[in-house]
Amino acid sequence: MRMPTFAELDSDQRGIYTESPANRAVLVTGPPGTGKTVVAFHRALRLSKGGKPVTLLMFNNVLSKYADSVDIEHDITICNLHKWVDHWFRHAFKKRAPHKTRFDINWQAIGKTIRETTDISILHRLCWGHLIIDEGQDFPVSMYEAFMDLIDHPLLEEASRPTLTVFADENQTITENNSTLQEIRQTLDVGVRNKRYWRLFKNYRNTREISEFSTFYQLTGRSAAKAPDRGGMKPQVIMLPDHAAVAEHITNFVINNGQVEVGVLSFGKKGDVKNIYSELNKAKEEKKSKHTVQMYVNGPAKESIHHDAKYLKFGTPPSITVLHNKSSKGLEFDAVFIVNMHRDSRAFDASAQELIKDMYVVSSRARNTLFFDIVCFGDSLPQITRLLPSPESRLCGYTANTEWKSELREKLKHVPWSETEEMADQIRADTLADEILSLGDDAPLLLSSLIESSKKHMILKHGIKEYTSGLDKQNIVRLIKEIGCHRVEKDLMTTA
Template sequence: MKIPSLLDLEIEQQAVIDLPFHGRHVITGTPGAGKTVMAVYRAWALATVGRDVALFTRSNLLHQYLAQMAPDLTEALNVTTYHRWIRDFWRRRFRTDPPQTDEDGWLYDWIEMQRDCILQGVRSTAHLVIDEGQNLPVAFYRLCRTLGVDVTVCADENQRIGDDQSTVSEICRALATRADPLVLRENRRNSREIAMLASEFREEAGDEIALPTRVGRTPTVLKVPSMEYLLTGVSQYFNAHPERSIGIICRSTHLLRDIQSRLTHLGLAKYTQAYAHDDQYRNAIDFSVRPIRIVSAASMKGLEFDSVFVPDLDAYTEDPTSVDARLRFFVLCTRAREDLHFAHRGPQEPAILSSIPKSLLVRHAG
């Protein structure tokens, strides 16, 4: 991610900076429009005028990403995650964990939480800036309204992944926003070819968003005989383009670890790092070094790479017409700035891509 300076912000992005410092606001737009960048700037602007602001990121990896990409903007912020903020808030106010409805502690009893806050007269002067807000439950936004919390939400309902998710209209209703969402329309990340492929998986929602003008290479589908063959190709690609960041996005952490091991054997250990949130040896990434980064599909939201490789296309066996499958591929495609490569080893190209027009994908057999 390249964080633009204040002077480099476009007019539609500057409008986010100019939003009132109080109230509840919703920002939406296409992937690559800079919603995450503007969330950081919005939180920074609020902090500079003395607001008690917390910037929500979707995951610990995205937290690391923002802290490293924009240290001057984030060093004075409370950058946290949704679950961490809820638990810290509840423990400060009630001296106990928030009421939950599952044994793992990830689902909350929102009705009981709202009742407790109303009965105890609990309010908050915080301003929450929420990135990837479509992935938070509607009930959380209702709780924010109950608490009197000011909120700025950046959301794109075409990037919803997960069971507990919200549409932009649901977020607006829950927060009782007074104005229509502020829309960022220009895709500043993807090449035109990548954006065209991604649009094949996009849900029909709202106004059509213009395609980028910057042109690049057509995404590819590779039929490969083995994982070793594919990773040898990745190695050759890296040697030819050492200035580019490469993202290898895996469906499973098992494959993630296997690929890191194989790249090490190919002599790329000092250029490669992997992230798995539950692995103490792989729970941090330094985005200033080691340009080959291996992440899971569960951790890819909010990230971007010059080139993206999807090594396990065969693992995507869901019904290709399902909303979840299409949204997952929409997000997957839009992680890439310049190049996008899918690979499969099975005899048939997986159904999720088989219906894509030939003009949008170049197909190769290894």
């Protein structure tokens, strides 16, 4: 992990580091790229100087490994949540933590156990010192409730009370097993005034061009980060004849750019990841280059080092790290190459929504440079091309290095770009409608204010009553589409 010094942190990031209290709970939120992991690490460093143990919980093993690649000496324990919970609970109660199902920890039961515990030595064994959680939105509210039960336990003396700092992404996904920011705020009892609730706004990770590009795939746009100052090259889409050409492109980039950390993020299946990895090794041999080529794919750890995240090395350029797109959450690289897009079957049915979400994740992994290497068999553009931004959008450049490169412009004209844009718009409107409906009693109020704010708009032709009284989802979607998603997002921000 690239670790900026204290002086390099921005003022809003520094505030969290210096001003937030070192007891009870603190919550930090922000969209992707705002430096949550970096601030989390700085806070961990600071708290570790106080003598109590500090634990940093990451979402998965690859991410833990990445966070631990920092070149600062520290005595912070970096771990994933499941492993930590097992040790924590067992250490105190001498038995494993209760589970509802196999992968679902029973936090209600844990909370109850903690509240009912009167044995002070057990309570002391539960006290974790300082706990810092990254990607906090992916954990259930009941977990936070259980943690607060310990933090505020009446039998604990002030000095031994543990603390909790949660870093959460503002891109809300609403499923059963995770929490909304609202819920986390309430549970942790944090506020802006007592400096327990902080928000990060500015994107530090990406260049302006890459940030704009990834926003194209952001289906819920209202939590987009403030655009970065740093400019760079536009993302490039490159049409190539075969996989060997892709590997050569990537290898040349590494050789020509010296000290870079390159991420190769592959769509498709495990075999596709392995395939590009072996091509990259071949290209490295041919060009007699010294850079590192490493890969992680999900698999039995004892069978191959490629299945065990602990063999990954970050922060030692020049290097190429090959990962499946699913493993790339939370990571960042100087340059990212996205490959094997044509191998993804989710091209144009309902699951294209999932593919678009993945596109958002992978494209925002790049700090400076972003390439889409697309293999074209024969002389036509693959279907998947339509999921990229159109040339008119000017979000990315298109080039070809094939026999028919002179015909690229002509071929691009026939790609049905508008289908993708319509679909994305539909998904955005759908998501917004769901969000409005989830407001419950406040929904009619917001709807009428939406209609009010777009007075001049066509919407009045349909009559206000129909929308506010009906509250039918289809009507709301129609309303949102007529007003425009962007507008509704803005209104929703100010109202909420």
